[in-house]
Each structure stands twice: as structure tokens, then as C-alpha cells.
Amino acid sequence: MKRRDLLTAAGIGAAAVALSGCQKQECDEQAAATTSEKQTFEWKLVTSWPKNFPGLGMAPERLSKLVDTMSNGRLKIKVYGAGELVPALEVFDAVSRGTAQMGHSGAYYWKGKVPAAQFFTSVPYGLTAQEINAWINYGGGQELWEEIYAEHDVYPLPGGNTGVQMAGWFNKEINSIEDLKGLKMRIPGLGGEVLKRVGGTPVNIPGGELFTALQTGAIDATEWVGPYNDLAFGFYKAAKFCYYPGWHEPGSMMEFSINKTALNGLPADLQEILKVATKAINQDMLDEYTARNNAALSELVNKHNVEVRRLPDEVLAVLKTTSDEVVSEVAKTDPLTQKVFDSFIAFRDGVSNWHALSEQAYINARSGS
Amino acid sequence: MKRRDLLTAAGIGAAAVALSGCQKQECDEQAAATTSEKQTFEWKLVTSWPKNFPGLGMAPERLSKLVDTMSNGRLKIKVYGAGELVPALEVFDAVSRGTAQMGHSGAYYWKGKVPAAQFFTSVPYGLTAQEINAWINYGGGQELWEEIYAEHDVYPLPGGNTGVQMAGWFNKEINSIEDLKGLKMRIPGLGGEVLKRVGGTPVNIPGGELFTALQTGAIDATEWVGPYNDLAFGFYKAAKFCYYPGWHEPGSMMEFSINKTALNGLPADLQEILKVATKAINQDMLDEYTARNNAALSELVNKHNVEVRRLPDEVLAVLKTTSDEVVSEVAKTDPLTQKVFDSFIAFRDGVSNWHALSEQAYINARSGS
Numbered sequence: 035m036k037r038r039d040l041l042t043a044a045g046i047g048a049a050a051v052a053l054s055g056c057q058k059q060e061c062d063e064q065a066a067a068t069t070s071e072k073q074t075f076e077w078k079l080v081t082s083w084p085k086n087f088p089g090l091g092m093a094p095e096r097l098s099k100l101v102d103t104m105s106n107g108r109l110k111i112k113v114y115g116a117g118e119l120v121p122a123l124e125v126f127d128a129v130s131r132g133t134a135q136m137g138h139s140g141a142y143y144w145k146g147k148v149p150a151a152q153f154f155t156s157v158p159y160g161l162t163a164q165e166i167n168a169w170i171n172y173g174g175g176q177e178l179w180e181e182i183y184a185e186h187d188v189y190p191l192p193g194g195n196t197g198v199q200m201a202g203w204f205n206k207e208i209n210s211i212e213d214l215k216g217l218k219m220r221i222p223g224l225g226g227e228v229l230k231r232v233g234g235t236p237v238n239i240p241g242g243e244l245f246t247a248l249q250t251g252a253i254d255a256t257e258w259v260g261p262y263n264d265l266a267f268g269f270y271k272a273a274k275f276c277y278y279p280g281w282h283e284p285g286s287m288m289e290f291s292i293n294k295t296a297l298n299g300l301p302a303d304l305q306e307i308l309k310v311a312t313k314a315i316n317q318d319m320l321d322e323y324t325a326r327n328n329a330a331l332s333e334l335v336n337k338h339n340v341e342v343r344r345l346p347d348e349v350l351a352v353l354k355t356t357s358d359e360v361v362s363e364v365a366k367t368d369p370l371t372q373k374v375f376d377s378f379i380a381f382r383d384g385v386s387n388w389h390a391l392s393e394q395a396y397i398n399a400r401s402g403s
Numbered sequence: 404m405k406r407r408d409l410l411t412a413a414g415i416g417a418a419a420v421a422l423s424g425c426q427k428q429e430c431d432e433q434a435a436a437t438t439s440e441k442q443t444f445e446w447k448l449v450t451s452w453p454k455n456f457p458g459l460g461m462a463p464e465r466l467s468k469l470v471d472t473m474s475n476g477r478l479k480i481k482v483y484g485a486g487e488l489v490p491a492l493e494v495f496d497a498v499s500r501g502t503a504q505m506g507h508s509g510a511y512y513w514k515g516k517v518p519a520a521q522f523f524t525s526v527p528y529g530l531t532a533q534e535i536n537a538w539i540n541y542g543g544g545q546e547l548w549e550e551i552y553a554e555h556d557v558y559p560l561p562g563g564n565t566g567v568q569m570a571g572w573f574n575k576e577i578n579s580i581e582d583l584k585g586l587k588m589r590i591p592g593l594g595g596e597v598l599k600r601v602g603g604t605p606v607n608i609p610g611g612e613l614f615t616a617l618q619t620g621a622i623d624a625t626e627w628v629g630p631y632n633d634l635a636f637g638f639y640k641a642a643k644f645c646y647y648p649g650w651h652e653p654g655s656m657m658e659f660s661i662n663k664t665a666l667n668g669l670p671a672d673l674q675e676i677l678k679v680a681t682k683a684i685n686q687d688m689l690d691e692y693t694a695r696n697n698a699a700l701s702e703l704v705n706k707h708n709v710e711v712r713r714l715p716d717e718v719l720a721v722l723k724t725t726s727d728e729v730v731s732e733v734a735k736t737d738p739l740t741q742k743v744f745d746s747f748i749a750f751r752d753g754v755s756n757w758h759a760l761s762e763q764a765y766i767n768a769r770s771g772s
């Protein structure tokens with residue numbers, strides 16, 4: 035056997051330098067002990083965001099850096115922006131077939147393939163960031179998420195949260211539910227379905243075309259994320275009013291998807307490093323949005339004189355009733371979706387009771403309302 | 404090409420299995436390359452909680468387990484309950500002098516030594532869990548926390564959060580601020596100082612003696628944590644009313660303290676593993692409290708018929724004014740405390756504005772209030 039073949043045959047990848055001096059048995063043991071510690075992995079991570087997109091797009095970059103340092107270079111994750119390796123909305127498929135070992139996106143994009151996935155990003159009048167984390171980690175959510183992806187060989191983990199979003203940017207005043215009738219608004223997903231039921235016209239337009247669509251009157255309104263991202267897009271220059279709160283996306287959780295076969299192929303320490311790093315990133319994104327939305331809101335109001343308005347009570351109440359109808363209908367798609375819905379709604383109702391006495395009551399007392 | 408060059412050229416880097424066959428210089432280099440990867444560290448972590456105390460006390464145990472797996476056994480952290488190695492309230496000192504490499508406790512316990520530390524757990528009418536995380540990680544809080552401990556050779560990191568607590572368990576009805584006059588209540592720290600200013604008598608009694616004190620009438624009221632811990636203590640059997648919200652501790656952040664010299668003595672990968680693991684634990688505790696408080700509240704109300712009452716608006720308003728006075732006075736202790744106060748209050752005011760349009764507005768809309 036040539037030296038080169040010996041190394042390959044030992045399956046050592048990067049290990050085993052000088053075997054010449056040791057006894058056979060000793061060598062084998064040493065080689066086995068170091069195999070997993072020495073083996074390096076080069077992974078690809080595909081995303082639905084432009085590279086380094088503020089907030090959302092920073093999560094995979096930061097994950098890659100953390101994992102590189104924690105693993106001492108044994109697990110390298112190369113991040114690809116939307117379209118670099120696969121199109122933005124093919125992240126799930128790419129991870130499922132192993133074209134990339136990981137993805138970063140939002141689960142609700144896969145609703146065509148896995149209807150229950152919608153509950154793992156955000157649904158109208160659903161859970162806030164703090165609540166969805168609790169549901170995932172201590173309320174049975176993680177187990178359900180794994181179950182709905184099992185046949186696709188994909189393992190999901192939370193990948194950050196935007197916090198409660200804004201209702202959006204409008205060029206029409208909303209004083210009653212009548213004002214939503216005929217409103218042409220960019221609002222995708224279940225929020226769009228709700229708008230349609232109350233008489234509006236939901237449309238889907240890519241982010242890059244939104245400003246012009248708003249400015250030319252092609253649409254009357256658009257939702258996006260929140261002050262931090264919205265300020266950067268300059269919507270305040272094209273819309274008269276900014277409405278809150280984001281009833282349709284009260285805490286959108288992003289998703290790290292991992293090819294399960296690839297995950298299981300990692301040694302135990304690298305698996306744990308990867309999982310724990312995603313948890314740190316999950317918190318990091320919410321921290322960043324909370325701090326930067328705060329600063330961006332102040333700039334919008336004080337520097338750009340944006341008029342920020344609350345949607346009227348009546349409008350919020352009708353949207354809530356309609357949202358509950360729409361979300362219950364999604365549940366009926368198949369038994370697995372119904373199971374996820376039941377768990378999600380039971381948790382929402384329980385945690386709403388608790389937050390009524392804690393987060394909600396406190397924050398209202400602090401503001402004197 | 405020499406054997407050595409061949410291996411290097413193959414990009415094999417870090418291996419070195421059997422050194423017996425190598426040349427002297429080669430051996431030394433191989434040994435140096437692997438030292439940091441092979442060296443194991445055995446650390447002690449002291450806490451202010453009984454071992455495995457639900458919620459708070461689980462954080463260090465879980466950290467130890469994560470780090471053990473992530474480091475493949477290279478960093479072992481042995482957890483000591485309160486009093487096992489050092490008394491509950493000597494955690495900071497023990498970490499500062501290196502008796503233990505790590506601690507898990509609450510920063511406000513060290514106010515006698517570092518007055519500014521109080522801002523890093525919770526102050527009356529201060530930040531919620533989501534807000535304090537944002538202040539620490541994106542609002543300058545972490546840098547200030549490091550600064551106030553620098554001379555003690557202690558490096559701090561967030562170590563979990565209880566979320567908004569309850570106002571407490573009472574045997575006297577609170578209908579107006581007059582009812583707080585003469586009220587003998589277990590409420591430590593700045594909350595106690597606020598109670599004193601409005602005419603009450605704050606006392607400090609160890610957790611284990613609280614139930615009896617409440618039952619015998621030695622005290623009229625006590626605060627503790629929230630439904631999950633309070634249910635286990637059985638306070639509902641000894642008190643007539645349970646009041647909310649926890650104006651005095653709206654999101655108590657726990658603290659991992661690390662001896663800085665010990666931290667700097669770890670290889671870079673283990674330092675990162677430790678830091679990232681604390682971040683995962685920080686979120687984990689809030690997730691657990693959010694889910695379990697929700698379930699425990701339901702048990703208290705539905706099974707034990709606990710009457711849960713909101714403190715009257717007038718009482719909450721007076722407590723807020725008094726809290727702001729007390730907290731501003733703490734700021735005047737020394738220039739460093741003033742600097743921390745200024746950063747904390749500026750962040751609180753900004754994030755309150757943002758949360759008024761997001762978390763607060765949404766959660767109110769969801770509950771129809």
C-alpha cells in the first residue's frame with residue numbers, strides 16, 4: 035500500500051501524520067481517537083436574502099463566524115446570498131436534496147409543500163417573539179416542526195426574529211374598515227388573505243420594486259418589516275402615513291434549515307456547536323432589531339416628520355376576527371397541520387393570559403395607559 | 404520533497420498522532436500545535452441558588468452540559484449550589500479572587516461593592532427581558548458592565564431572565580396608596596426602598612422562611628418570582644390575594660460572572676464556546692419561565708381558585724414616580740453609576756417609544772384592550 039492510500043484507507047481525511055514509529059494496535063487506536071477531532075467539514079448555506087442584508091441577512095454570516103471560531107476551523111460554512119447558488123425561494127429544496135447543507139429563510143415560504151410550515155414564521159394575531167421561542171422550546175413546537183419536515187430530510191431551528199412589525203406605509207387614510215375596501219396593498223401570505231376577505235386587493239411585489247410602486251400609485255400601501263429596514267428603503271418619501279401595529283406579523287421567526295443526513299454526519303461536538311450557535315443567533319437578531327428599530331423610529335419621526343398612526347380599534351377588531359377564521363381554515367388542510375394549529379393556538383391562548391398579567395400589564399403601567 | 408513538506412503541502416495542519424518516529428524539531432512543532440486542542444480545563448462554578456432550583460438554578464447545570472459536549476470534554480464545569488463552596492452572596496468575591504472560575508447569580512446582590520451593578524439585574528420601572536437584552540448587546544450595556552467589574556477581574560455575561568415578575572402575595576387588600584402605609588412586606592433592594600418612601604415597612608427574609616412568615620402574620624405580604632416558582636412555594640395557601648404586575652422587577656436578568664484571568668487562559672475556541680453557550684442559556688431561561696408561568700398561572704387560578712388582582716392605577720402611578728426618584732438617587736452615588744444610569748434610562752425611554760407601537764400596541768390589540 036502506498037502511503038497515500040494508507041491515509042485514505044484509514045478514512046482519516048486530514049489526520050494521521052507520522053504513523054511510522056508506532057505499533058500497529060497503538061496506531062489504530064490513536065487514529066480512531068483523533069479522526070473526529072481532526073476531520074474538517076466545508077458546508078454551503080443558502081439564503082433568501084441579498085448578502086449582508088441588514089438584520090435578516092446578517093444572521094447566517096454571524097453564524098458562520100461563530101461556528102468557525104468555536105470549532106477551531108473544523109466546520110466552515112460558506113454563505114450564499116439569494117440567487118448566488120439557488121433562487122431565493124428554493125432554499126428548502128436545496129437543503130432537502132443536499133445541494134447545500136444549510137439554509138436561512140422563513141418557513142412560511144414553503145407552505146405550498148408543507149402547509150403547516152406557516153405556523154413557524156408568523157400568523158396574523160399569533161405569537162410575539164418571546165412567546166414563539168417559548169412555544170418552540172418548552173411548548174412542543176420544536177418537535178412538531180421536526181415532524182412536518184421529517185420526510186424532506188430537513189432539520190429546522192429558530193434563526194432570529196424581527197419582533198412585532200409595522201402595519202405598513204399607506205397613501206390612503208384608514209379610519210374605518212370601509213377604507214380597506216379596494217385598497218391595493220403589497221401584503222403576502224395569510225395577512226394578504228385576510229385583507230382580501232375584508233375587501234382589499236393584496237398583491238405581491240418584490241422588495242426592490244416597492245418604492246416605485248408606492249410612489250407611482252401602482253399600489254396604495256405596502257407592509258415591509260419595521261423602522262430599521264423601512265428607513266433604509268426610504269418609504270417615508272413615497273407614503274403619507276405609517277400605521278401600526280403589525281397585526282399580520284407579530285414576531286416573524288426566521289428558520290435555519292439543516293440537511294439531516296449532513297447534520298448526523300457531524301461528530302457530536304460539532305452538532306452541538308452548530309445547534310447552540312443558532313440559538314445565540316436567534317436571540318441576537320431580536321436584540322439588534324429591538325435596538326435599531328428604536329433608533330430608526332426616532333429618526334423617522336423627528337428628522338423626517340413621519341406621521342405614525344395606530345389603526346383604529348374597529349379595524350383591528352375586524353382584522354382579528356377575520357384572521358382567526360383564515361388561520362382556522364389553514365388548519366383544515368390536513369391532519370398534521372391541524373395538530374400544529376391546535377398546539378399553537380392552545381399555547382397562544384395560555385400565554386396571552388399570562389402576558390396579560392406580566393408583559394402587557396407592566397408595559398401599560400410604565401406608559402401610564 | 405521531504406515527508407514533512409509533503410504533509411504540509413497536503414494542507415494537513417493540526418494532526419500529529421505518533422511522535423515516536425519524528426525528528427526532534429518536527430516533534431516539538433507537532434506537540435505545540437496540538438497542546439491547546441488537547442489541554443483540558445476543570446472549572447468550578449458557584450451559585451446563589453440551591454442546586455437544581457427550578458428555573459434560576461437550572462441555568463448553570465445546563466451550561467455545564469452544553470459546554471462539555473461542545474468542547475468534547477475539554478472544558479468541564481462543576482456546579483456548586485449556594486453554601487457548598489461559598490455562601491450564596493459571596494459568589495462575586497469568589498469569582499473575583501479565583502476561588503471559582505465562574506459564578507451564576509444576580510448582579511444587584513453586589514451593590515455594596517459596585518453600586519452600578521443594580522442596573523444589570525432589574526430596577527423598578529426599568530427594562531423588560533427583551534429590552535434589557537437589546538440594551539446589553541446593541542445599546543452599550545455590555546461594555547458598561549465590563550467596565551464596572553474591570554478592577555475586580557470579573558467578566559460578566561447575561562445568564563437568563565425571569566420575565567416580568569408578579570407584584571406579590573398579600574393578606575391586605577390594596578385599594579389605594581394609603582393601604583401600603585404600614586404594610587410589612589418582604590421586598591428587597593430598590594423595590595423595598597420605594598415601598599418605604601410610600602410608608603411601608605420592607606423586610607428581607609430568606610426564601611425558606613417566607614411561607615411561615617406569611618402564614619403567621621409576621622409579614623403582610625411578600626414578592627417572590629412568578630407563578631412557576633410561587634406555586635411550588637405554596638404561597639396561595641398562606642395569602643388571600645395575588646397582585647400584579649411586578650413593577651419592581653420587570654425582567655430580572657441573571658448574571659454569569661467569569662474570572663477574567665481564567666477566561667483569558669482558555670484557547671480561543673473554548674472562550675467562544677463558553678460565551679455562545681451563555682447566550683443560549685440566557686434565552687433558554689426566559690423560554691422556560693414564559694411557558695411554565697403560563698401553565699402554573701392556569702393551575703393557580705383554575706385549581707386553587709387564587710384571586711389575581713391588578714394593582715390600582717393610582718398605586719401604580721405613585722410607585723412609578725417614587726421609583727424614578729429612587730433610581731435617580733442611586734445614579735448620584737458616583738460618576739460611573741451616573742454613566743450607567745444615563746445609558747440605561749436613555750435606552751428605556753427610546754425603546755418604550757418603539758414598544759408603544761409594536762409589542763405593547765400589538766398585545767393590546769390582540770386582547771381587544
